[in-house]
Amino acid sequence: MIKENSGKIYRFTMDHELGYGFAEVYDFTDNSLFDGRYVYVYDRLEEVVRKDYDIAGIRASRIALGPITLYKFPNVKGIRPWKYLFQTSDFLITTRPNSKELRGLHNKDNNWAELTDWYKAPYNMQKMPDYVDYEKVRYLETRILNGPSSVVMKFSMKKILDEGKKVGEYYDLGDLGTRNMFVQLINTYYPLDKTMEFLKEISG
Helix, strand or coil: CCCCCCCCCEEEEEECCCCCEEEEEECCCCCCCCEEEEEEEECCCCCCCCCCCCHHHHHHCCCCEEEEECCCCCCCCCCCCCCEEEEECCCCCCCCCCCCEEECHHHHCCHHHHHHCCCECCCCCCCCCCCEEEEEEHCCCCCCEEEHHHHHHHHHHHHHHCCCCCCHCCCCCCCCCHHHHHHHHHHCCCHHHHHHHHHHHCCC
């Protein structure tokens, strides 16, 4: 892990004027340049920008999303920048996190519980992976690469769902990329019954 790039906490602007969220990034590109960047999103939503922030207050919030794999770290300038707030040496992780992997294609079924041959990674490469029922790995993130804007979208979608609203009233779920974000979110952060309920938005 590259410590000087890890434990950095940012504030980002959510989609649809929903407010502001907070995230913490980690750099394991010394281990894997391709997929060694991760972000956690805190379950914290604020409606207005504050002049000062309390690191302890932010980190007291539970983790809402993550560790999501990033293809690049967030911009602090330019289009849709994230505001860098501070850095902590009290790291959430010090080794690369586990993920769930599928032998096959995710898009064969929007309900990932219907897909077989899931396994936890990393695994012993000297033998075949231990394939398990999806419920044993549901809670894990995939290694699908996300941009910072995708992270914002996922957290915005989660807040919409948690408030009992329909994501389709805010996002075009006919767009393939947006639809994929929605499918990834509900199959990872909600139990099967909730996932099946949310899938009704794209099944009709």
